[in-house]
Amino acid sequence: xxxxxxxxxxxxxxxxxxxxxxxxxxxxxxxxxxxxxxxxxxxxxxxxxxxxxxxxxxxxxxxxxxxxxxxxxxxxxxxxxxxxxxxxxxxxxxxxxxxxxxxxxxxxxxxxxxxxxxxxxxxxxxxxxxxxxxxxxxxxxxxxxxxxxxxxxxxxxxxxxxxxxxxxxxxxxxxxxxxxxxxxxxxxxxxxxxxxxxxxxxxxxxxxxxxxxxxxxxxxxxxxxxxxxxxxxxxxxxxxxxxxxxxxxxxxxxxxxxxxxxxxxxxxxxxxxxxxxxxxxxxx
Amino acid sequence: xxxxxxxxxxxxxxxxxxxxxxxxxxxxxxxxxxxxxxxxxxxxxxxxxxxxxxxxxxxxxxxxxxxxxxxxxxxxxxxxxxxxxxxxxxxxxxxxxxxxxxxxxxxxxxxxxxxxxxxxxxxxxxxxxxxxxxxxxxxxxxxxxxxxxxxxxxxxxxxxxxxxxxxxxxxxxxxxxxxxxxxxxxxxxxxxxxxxxxxxxxxxxxxxxxxxxxxxxxxxxxxxxxxxxxxxxxxxxxxxxxxxxxxxxxxxxxxxxxxxxxxxxxxxxxxxxxxxxxxxxxxxxxxxxxxxxxxxxxxxxxxxxxxxxxxxxxxxxxxxxxxxxxxxxxxxxxxxxxxxxxxxxxxxxxxxxxxxxxxxxxxxxxxxxxxxxxxxxxxxxxxxxxxxxxxxxxxxxxxxxxxxxxxxxxxxxxxxx
Numbered sequence: 001x002x003x004x005x006x007x008x009x010x011x012x013x014x015x016x017x018x019x020x021x022x023x024x025x026x027x028x029x030x031x032x033x034x035x036x037x038x039x040x041x042x043x044x045x046x047x048x049x050x051x052x053x054x055x056x057x058x059x060x061x062x063x064x065x066x067x068x069x070x071x072x073x074x075x076x077x078x079x080x081x082x083x084x085x086x087x088x089x090x091x092x093x094x095x096x097x098x099x100x101x102x103x104x105x106x107x108x109x110x111x112x113x114x115x116x117x118x119x120x121x122x123x124x125x126x127x128x129x130x131x132x133x134x135x136x137x138x139x140x141x142x143x144x145x146x147x148x149x150x151x152x153x154x155x156x157x158x159x160x161x162x163x164x165x166x167x168x169x170x171x172x173x174x175x176x177x178x179x180x181x182x183x184x185x186x187x188x189x190x191x192x193x194x195x196x197x198x199x200x201x202x203x204x205x206x207x208x209x210x211x212x213x214x215x216x217x218x219x220x221x222x223x224x225x226x227x228x229x230x231x232x233x234x235x236x237x238x239x240x241x242x243x244x245x246x247x248x249x250x251x252x253x254x255x256x257x258x259x260x261x262x263x264x265x266x267x268x269x270x271x272x273x274x275x276x277x278x279x280x281x282x283x284x
Numbered sequence: 285x286x287x288x289x290x291x292x293x294x295x296x297x298x299x300x301x302x303x304x305x306x307x308x309x310x311x312x313x314x315x316x317x318x319x320x321x322x323x324x325x326x327x328x329x330x331x332x333x334x335x336x337x338x339x340x341x342x343x344x345x346x347x348x349x350x351x352x353x354x355x356x357x358x359x360x361x362x363x364x365x366x367x368x369x370x371x372x373x374x375x376x377x378x379x380x381x382x383x384x385x386x387x388x389x390x391x392x393x394x395x396x397x398x399x400x401x402x403x404x405x406x407x408x409x410x411x412x413x414x415x416x417x418x419x420x421x422x423x424x425x426x427x428x429x430x431x432x433x434x435x436x437x438x439x440x441x442x443x444x445x446x447x448x449x450x451x452x453x454x455x456x457x458x459x460x461x462x463x464x465x466x467x468x469x470x471x472x473x474x475x476x477x478x479x480x481x482x483x484x485x486x487x488x489x490x491x492x493x494x495x496x497x498x499x500x501x502x503x504x505x506x507x508x509x510x511x512x513x514x515x516x517x518x519x520x521x522x523x524x525x526x527x528x529x530x531x532x533x534x535x536x537x538x539x540x541x542x543x544x545x546x547x548x549x550x551x552x553x554x555x556x557x558x559x560x561x562x563x564x565x566x567x568x569x570x571x572x573x574x575x576x577x578x579x580x581x582x583x584x585x586x587x588x589x590x591x592x593x594x595x596x597x598x599x600x601x602x603x604x605x606x607x608x609x610x611x612x613x614x615x616x617x618x619x620x621x622x623x624x625x626x627x628x629x630x631x632x633x634x635x636x637x638x639x640x641x642x643x644x645x646x647x648x649x650x651x652x653x654x655x656x657x658x659x660x661x662x663x664x665x666x667x668x669x670x671x672x673x674x675x676x677x678x679x680x681x682x683x684x685x686x687x688x689x690x691x692x693x694x695x696x697x698x699x700x701x
Contacts, residue, residue, distance in 0.1 A: 035418040036402075043406040117397045118419055119378035187328035278381050281374070282318060 029121035036111075036124065037131035055136055056143055063091050070208050080210055081240045085151045089238060090207040090231050092137070092144045096166065097173040097227065098198055099133035104177025105184050105191050112284040122277040126181050130174050137166070148238075158237030165234045172226060172262060175269025182276045185283045206231050211249050220254035226262035229255060306390050308471045308502045309353040309376065314385035316346040316371055316526075345371040347526045348385070353471075356500040360517035360534065362541055364508055368526035370475070373397065373506045377473055391470030391502075394421050398475070400460030405449040409440055409459055412448055416463045430466045438462035457485060465492055471502045476509070490515075510538050514683070535683045542651060542681050543582060557657070557673030564601060565660040568594045568638070570608075570675035583647045585682035585691055590644040593658040595670065597633040604630055604669065605661040606641040611674070612689045613653045622661070648691050651682035 045052045067087055070076040077083035107129045114120055141162075184190040204225050211219055211232045222228050229246055236243045246255060319340045345368045353359045363369035374380040376387055377395040402419045403412050413434050417427030435441045438458040448456065493516055496503060507513060513520045513534050520537040522529045522544070530540045559566065570593035574580050583589045591608065607622020621643065623630050633639060641658065656678070659671035682691065 031424055032418060035415055035424055039404055039407055039411060039415050042411060043404055114402050114419060116374075116379060117401045118395055118421075120419060183328075187326065187331065189327040189329055193328060281379050 025121060029124040029127060032120055032124040033127035033131055036128035037135070040128065040132050041135060052139075056139060059091055059095050059140055060143065063088055066091075066208055076209055076213075081242065082151065082153050085148055085153055086210065086235055086239045087208060088144050088147055089234065090205075092140050093166070093169050093231065093234070094202065094205065094207050094227075095140055096133065096137040096169055098202075099136060100130055100170065100173035101177045101180060101194065101198065103129040103133055104174070105180045105194055108181045108185055108280055109188075109284060115281050116284055122280055123273065126174070126178055126273070129177065130170070133173075134170060137170075141166070153239060156238065156241055158241065161234070161237045165230055165237075168230055168262075169227065171266050175266040178269045178273040182272055182280070185276075185280050201225060201227070204228075206235075210235060210243075212244050216251070219249060220251050223250045223254040223258045224261055226258050226265070229258050307352040307388075308355055308390045309393075309504065310388040311349055311351050311372075311376065312386050312388070314346055314349045314372075314375060314382040314387060315344065316368075316375055316380060316382050317342050317344045319343075345526050346375070346382070349523070349526070349528055350385075351521055351528065351531055353502055353504055354519075356502055358497050358503045358505065358516050358518045360513035360520035360537070361504060361506045361523060362508060362510060362513050362520060362537065363523040364545060367524050369506050369508075369523050371526075372523065373473060373475055373504075376504065389471065392421070392468075393471045393473065394467045394469035395473045396464055396475060397473075399457065399464055403448055403456075403460065406447060408445050408447050409435060409451075410444050412459070413463055416460070417466065420463065420467045421469065422467060434459075434462045434466045437465070454485070461485075461489070461492075469501070471504070472496065474503060474505045476507045510541050514538055538683055539584075539681050543679070556675055559670055559672055561660070561668040561670035563670070564599050564662065565595050565597050565604065565669035567658055567660065567670050567672050567675065568596055570594075570656060570658050570672065572676060572678050581677060582679035582681055585647060585649065585651060585680050587647055588644060589647050589678065590642050591656055591676075591678075592640060592642045593656075593675065594638060594640045595658075595660050596638045597635060597669075599635050601633045601662070601669070603632065603663040604639075605663055605666070606630060606639065606658070607661070608641075608643075608656050608658040611655045611657070612650075615655075616689060618649070618654060618689045622659075624663075647678070647680050648693060649678075649680045650687075650689050650691050651680055652689070654678045654680065654689075 045055075067084055070087075071083065080086065104126050107125050108115065108122070111125045115122065115125070180190060180194055204222055205227045206213075206222070211222065211228055214222070229250060232244075232249050233246055236245055250258070320343050321338050321340045349368075349372060361369050361372060371380060373395075374397075375382050376389075377393075377397070378387075379395075400412075400416060402415050404415060407415070410431055413431045414424065414427045417430065417434070418424050422430070431444075432441075435444055438455075438461070440455060440459055440462070443451070443455065448459075451459070493503075497516065505513070505517060517534050519532065520534045521531040522537050522540050524544050529544065530537055570591075571579050572581065572583070573590045573592060574583060575588050575590075580589075593606075593608070595606070597604070605622050605624045607620065607625070609620035610618045612618050623641075630639070654677065655674040656676050657671065657673045658675055660669040661667065662669055
């Protein structure tokens, strides 16, 4: 339902609306995303205390396993101050990234029942997935914060950067998610392909290790993954103010390349989505 | 009395306001085609492993469709499965984007392709009303403020906290319908949502249809059920193979619909049978002609029409009996006659001579298909010289199918006792 005059026509301007009228369209996308996300969260957690606990326990359990393996058995933690706190923080951010991307992959296809029956701003569907993942992230973030306070790490001014870094990670993940969601409509094996790629990315991101573990060339190569400098930065800002700075870890070229990759992804993601979204309903 | 006058006055004002407005919905020269790949490549792997060009062919679902719907009109769109009516509906709803042309909507448009879109079985009725209502076009706060009345309309107040999973299918439909009618829009696009539910529920839908119609809301109703179009619509459009066939009065559209669907409604379409007989005669041709002397396979109900068949005699034959039997779509005999019954002298024929049989009659037949099976008999022992089952057919076009095969000329009356 749209107020005023709506003209749907062929050509590049699919939906001709005056600028004053196109505003409700984006507001409606947010409204619908919010309602869908709320319903989704309610379905998962309402009246199921253990359901909620499980979303917190799952990353914590994995964290516990990795922590044990890498400190007790492999000894990767040697020389890293507050290693467990770093591991949990990196894990929390990684959780946000992987939750947003994997829940975005199939979202358009899963909501096909809605998209094919009612005109809904298509963007509201991946937006709902992002909202759900973000709410879950906030819960794990609270756990991390408790851990941070309890671990004896001195409070730092850098903690204030935490929301900003979370937003950076979230935006990056969302942009990838939008590309994946579109790709999945055309190719259904994008799901498993992304699962494998995400695994590779996990090990290519300084989560269980820190970036300066490696020699100069390898660090710089790994910096192509924008999550690497982001985590290196948050280690310095949040966990350990004696940790090396971005400039000490990476060469300027590597940082520039990383920033370029990051920018490219968050620009291309929305563009791809915008370009292909009008065709999605025909391919479902 | 005063009150009634006031109401009438209000109605006049309302209708005047309605006519001042622009057409709520204008569809202008809309075409929509889909590229259908000859083989479906659904995975990235296949695409990479076989990078060749995939042959695609274009399927034109809609071809230059134009029409407009007037304020307050109940407009029907009829078509068979695959006629393009659903594609048209999705284009009007904004779900598909047309390739060419434009669709202009003046006012708030609500689409009902399915009832209860987005219903989540794990949530209770309250949450589902919010969800469905928002998807259908309400703002979340509007949806919230209408939950009570929606539940009341569906007579489901006491089940507000029950998960939809535990609803019976009847309650489910009631809830979905209650949300649907709580959406106030200027233009409603309605698909055949009425296919669901039991008879009582359908009746409720029809009542609601009448209410909507009277309230002056513009409705576009897409269906393949011609009788519903005749029952509710002010105007209708028929679409076939993506092309608009006719727009106009529902009765006229119904007749065109019949014409397009000739034989396709019947379970079995009868093929012309083979020759059966001793070969003394051969039926060469059988056909219908209208009063203009033109061959035809269809006639409006009640018009005069003439059945013809021609036969050739292979041996000398004395006073053969020429006749036929007519069957309907269900192969029930409707009528039969022959020259003996009608006391027509046929005379004698030499080998090689031909004869033409004709029977002119008023097509007092019900709407539908009728098949004629002509035969030539020997006079002496009624042996069959030749016969062909279902040699020709006649499609009778009428506004509405009642029942049976014959449209009796009749008068109806009721006398109060």
